[in-house]
Amino acid sequence: MANGTRVVIVGAGISGMAAALQLLERGFDVQILEAQQRAGGRVETLRAPFSDGLYAEAGATYIPGAHDLTHAYLRRFQIPLHLIPEEQLFTLWNIAGKRVRIGRDEQWAVELSSKEREAGLAGMVQAYIAPALARLGDVRSDSWPGSAARDLDQMSYRDFLAGAGASPGAIALIRRMFPDIHGEGIEDTSALFCLRDFTNEGGGWSLISGGSDALPNAMARELQAHIHYGARVERIEHGPDGAGIRFTQAGQSRWLECDRVVLALQFSCLKTTDVAPAFSTEKTNVISAMGYSAVSRVFLQTRTRYWGEDGPQYMGITDSPALGIRDCSFHLPGQRGLVECYIPGAAGRRIAAMDAVDRVQTACNYVETFLPGIREHLELGAAKCWTADPFARGGYAYYRPGELTRWENIARRREGVVHFAGDHASPWPSWMQGAIHAGHRVAQEIGERP
Ligand SMILES: Cc1cc2nc3c(=O)[nH]c(=O)nc-3n(C[C@H](O)[C@H](O)[C@H](O)COP(=O)(O)OP(=O)(O)OC[C@H]3O[C@@H](n4cnc5c(N)ncnc54)[C@H](O)[C@@H]3O)c2cc1C
Numbered sequence: 001m002a003n004g005t006r007v008v009i010v011g012a013g014i015s016g017m018a019a020a021l022q023l024l025e026r027g028f029d030v031q032i033l034e035a036q037q038r039a040g041g042r043v044e045t046l047r048a049p050f051s052d053g054l055y056a057e058a059g060a061t062y063i064p065g066a067h068d069l070t071h072a073y074l075r076r077f078q079i080p081l082h083l084i085p086e087e088q089l090f091t092l093w094n095i096a097g098k099r100v101r102i103g104r105d106e107q108w109a110v111e112l113s114s115k116e117r118e119a120g121l122a123g124m125v126q127a128y129i130a131p132a133l134a135r136l137g138d139v140r141s142d143s144w145p146g147s148a149a150r151d152l153d154q155m156s157y158r159d160f161l162a163g164a165g166a167s168p169g170a171i172a173l174i175r176r177m178f179p180d181i182h183g184e185g186i187e188d189t190s191a192l193f194c195l196r197d198f199t200n201e202g203g204g205w206s207l208i209s210g211g212s213d214a215l216p217n218a219m220a221r222e223l224q225a226h227i228h229y230g231a232r233v234e235r236i237e238h239g240p241d242g243a244g245i246r247f248t249q250a251g252q253s254r255w256l257e258c259d260r261v262v263l264a265l266q267f268s269c270l271k272t273t274d275v276a277p278a279f280s281t282e283k284t285n286v287i288s289a290m291g292y293s294a295v296s297r298v299f300l301q302t303r304t305r306y307w308g309e310d311g312p313q314y315m316g317i318t319d320s321p322a323l324g325i326r327d328c329s330f331h332l333p334g335q336r337g338l339v340e341c342y343i344p345g346a347a348g349r350r351i352a353a354m355d356a357v358d359r360v361q362t363a364c365n366y367v368e369t370f371l372p373g374i375r376e377h378l379e380l381g382a383a384k385c386w387t388a389d390p391f392a393r394g395g396y397a398y399y400r401p402g403e404l405t406r407w408e409n410i411a412r413r414r415e416g417v418v419h420f421a422g423d424h425a426s427p428w429p430s431w432m433q434g435a436i437h438a439g440h441r442v443a444q445e446i447g448e449r450p
Helices: 014-025 068-076 114-128 130-136 147-154 157-163 168-174 191-200 214-222 281-289 345-352 356-368 403-412 432-448
Strands: 006-010 029-033 081-084 092-095 098-101 205-208 232-239 242-249 252-258 260-263 274-276 291-293 295-302 316-318 324-327 337-344 378-385 396-398 418-420
Touching: 006 014, 006 242, 006 252, 014 029, 014 214, 014 432, 029 252, 068 214, 068 432, 092 168, 114 130, 114 168, 130 147, 130 191, 147 191, 147 403, 157 168, 157 191, 191 403, 232 260, 242 260, 260 432, 281 403, 295 345, 295 356, 337 345, 337 356, 345 356, 345 378, 356 378, 418 432
Parallel strands: 006 029, 006 260, 092 316, 232 274, 260 418
Antiparallel strands: 081 205, 092 098, 232 242, 242 252, 291 396, 295 337, 295 378, 316 324, 324 337
């Protein structure tokens, strides 16, 4: 059905653009409506207000080796990567007031059983998590999750860990790598949802050299004739034979007709958009009830990298509200430093509610216990709070206990001529890999199904 079929895609994030590239290859007539003046959505590299060419990632940062779809686009656009040496990722921890370097001096200040102490963090993960991973099956399959995995959705990740025999001390460690970045933490998230995230691991981790925005920028260059910037969609009217989209651009109300629509914006944004007639009750409920994780990232520029070689390098982990404290300058030339605080959940929302000065001061409090002396060396700070971004309204989707098995297929399911992309409609919410997967699925749906 390709030639002459008009497809409008709402949102020029990675997902909408991946769908567009595939649809164009198949001969569809594609237009993308993007509310902002840039493409990339939650792939956003902040270059201002930093000095000396320093930059920080507000959104997507790390690319696991297992993310074949993301890597395929990086190869297609010849975007260079910076491979993170295993021993420099997630190695420095500060838990219960004690600094621990994994693999060197693993003496935790939390109470652990003698077996856990002997096993170390990697051994605990192996003992408590690996058996459940073996039950997961192929997470890409349309029929996933199978019966062996489904019951893992009925419990929180915390209850799963306790049921697997992890002591409270072990749980205090395992939760920080990284399930606590979702929702209100591991008490609030489905065990199945958190365990699926482990399928991302293996094959090392990389950063995009020069900033993650190289990927959406390359996609947008190829799609420049098809993207309409500053085009904020406000209403979608759809029927059996086509759809009309009402959007504002340059202060004017505009209308675009098409045969198919791809909604590649987060449900947190879609729920504020008029849809007529309303989608099915199931779909409407999932769109309005889908949970979105709050996350704020605060970046602190320092005159020197005063922490020396013993800093957090690519990612340090703490039990303070700043789950991750990272040296964003580690792989960059120059003497100035850039430290990041990754603050999820309730604390992330509190940061979003503060003014710019308080955000920086609060982040300094978190960093001080990890890298003492931050205030003395601080030059400036900047923050990105995803709940406060009107075109994201949250960091990424997550599932509470019981929701994944009931909602995920509904989130992906088309409604007549309207198709649903975005990382939330994929097996990997909160990853570019998921955004691309959903974009490709939608292109296939449109190409193959009447
Ligand atoms: C803090 C954070 C850290 C992350 N870390 C990683 C990581 O390390 N590795 C990784 O792979 N991924 C990471 N991600 C996830 C990754 O950024 C996303 O999975 C991916 O960017 C999602 O792409 P998308 O196209 O689905 O959605 P989005 O990027 O959200 O794109 C949606 C687009 O829709 C537009 N839009 C919204 N409303 C409207 C409207 N009304 N009209 C028109 N347009 C509209 C938006 O402006 C946006 O451009 C992270 C995300 C965050 C927030």
